[in-house]
Amino acid sequence: MENRKQAILRAVVHEFTTSAVPVGSQALQSRYFVNLSSATIRSELAELSDLGYLTQPHTSAGRVPTDSGYRYFVDFLMELEPIPDRVKAFIQDKLRAAPGDMEGLVERAAMTVAAVTQNASVASAPQGAQARIKHVDLVSLEPREVLLILLLEGNLLRQQVVNTTQAATQAQLTRLAAKLNHSLGGRASDEARRHYEDAPLGLEKELLGRVIAVLDLSEKGSEGLVVHDGVRNLLRQPEFAESSRLHQVLEVLEETHYLTVLLRQLIGDSDLQIVIGSENTSSGLQGCAVVLTTYGPTARLKGVLGVVGPTRMAYSQTVARLQAVARGASDRMAELGV
Amino acid sequence: MENRKQAILRAVVHEFTTSAVPVGSQALQSRYFVNLSSATIRSELAELSDLGYLTQPHTSAGRVPTDSGYRYFVDFLMELEPIPDRVKAFIQDKLRAAPGDMEGLVERAAMTVAAVTQNASVASAPQGAQARIKHVDLVSLEPREVLLILLLEGNLLRQQVVNTTQAATQAQLTRLAAKLNHSLGGRASDEARRHYEDAPLGLEKELLGRVIAVLDLSEKGSEGLVVHDGVRNLLRQPEFAESSRLHQVLEVLEETHYLTVLLRQLIGDSDLQIVIGSENTSSGLQGCAVVLTTYGPTARLKGVLGVVGPTRMAYSQTVARLQAVARGASDRMAELGV
């Protein structure tokens, strides 16, 4: 595409993302192209419309980017916007003051993304393919009640109260925990399953069964934590003035099942993904764009952090800030060993 | 108030909560009081308006309950609506299938409340006045990196990674953990603080410092978990058709700080609390009613579960279902020992 056409498309996107009003040839001329006449710009706009990058709400209105227009913009025209120092500081502050546990951190990351991008945000907790055991602990609560604590790779803590058929003292439990640590440390659920098969009936087998259950839950179910935040930011945008639009989006966000699927697609995929309007498989997100990136404390443990907003979104700013928060959260997780 | 006036007020509330349309004398006559003429009802309505219980959106519209009208209704006229069996079953299912940890359960409870009341819900995690230590565990991650695990009363698990100045083997840590368990078991942060003062410089003092930090965070910060869900349900209501109304509510819900204050008021207060419209201190909740109840695994550990919706809410149904979920969640927490 010729340079001038690109410049005009870029100008239309920029103008429309800030003003939310269809942009006409005159506005472009006076604000971006003082050396060109509005008639020239009009003919370029007409060609961009023919190419499918722009459209008009009605015959005599200004131009609005189509989904393809936004796509062309993010693929070829977008330059990451530098982040102001006070926004950088804000991100650092929020993440530094975050709670020390995984869930708290994920929520804080989502909150921060929502705040600095002024859109809604989503986040899923980092998770590895298979959960390995780092440490087992057994605590006696009552004679026949044991608290099973599992420390998994990535320092994920899992707990479960187990009602045992036979009583056991804390001393017995401590010995048993030491044994389990020796046999299961660094291993995953398949190893635990093998030990379970071989174990004679009794307390150890009972507890091994629970260990397996917890690991399974942690693998299958740990799609688990998916949070979202900043929905109120969307309400500031005119595209959500009538609430039915928001209703569909909320359905997707609150029905975390959808999100889980969406987010899982990204893991293993490229590092940054932008899904624009009709590219969304979920019909509730028509008119919305989703910007996603991965993050996590290690290369193996990956979660997804993302922004949900109208397709008329300040992509260059959103991407830059999202990635900044993702980097910050990753560092913080590595640091906390969480 | 005379019986007939009460009956008419009740009818207006009932009709308006279901139809969302101001209710006129004719509608009341045909649907509730076939033996009275609409003129008689009109004069009663006029008197109820004089008493401040009803109002009119404009001169020639039907009547709408005022905040005082709703207040009179919930205080004197409301009868708890029986819960259909399939709703009961739904509640049980959702709670039974809930994850085994505290946070998961709180979220699930909020989700269930939102689903069965068709409004937005809020929940804060049960918490006691002072966190007591039940068990301490130390896990060696690296030579100079220790994972500190604290099991608190109510089976709350807290973790923190500690970078120590001196290296320690797992065996040393295990011995130290046993010592800490002995001295701190069943005690709260003040006891830990005393030990910290007396301890000689070294690994133990370092770790005790962290124990105190975690306990403090757990007490002060554990206003912590406040979740909300079901905002999309509000969008079904005509009072939120224009999104500015929702914006204010979302501000309150997402700015968990407000909520924390609101919810904390209830703890120690009566078991059920209904705050209607202008009774709300937070201006963002004008036009909204909040129904709150306490819940928790034990008498000492109390959290708050609540419903947020328009003042035009089916109070008798909401209260019944909210309390059912609160009972269910309490039972489930006690059962899981979470």
Next chain:
DNA sequence: AGTTGGCACTCTCCCGTTGAGAGTGCTGAA
């Protein structure tokens, strides 16, 4: 070739008007 000013055309949006409908308060009679 590409660019430009001029011009007719189209469509939205705002605003005032109008008529139908709903619901009220009041009054006089049962």
Next chain:
DNA sequence: TTCAGCACTCTCAACGGGAGAGTGCCAACT
């Protein structure tokens, strides 16, 4: 105390006209 009748008020939807914004096209210019 209740009730039928009636005039009155106010909203809401539909309609129409005028202003404004922006377009496409065309002929002329560089």
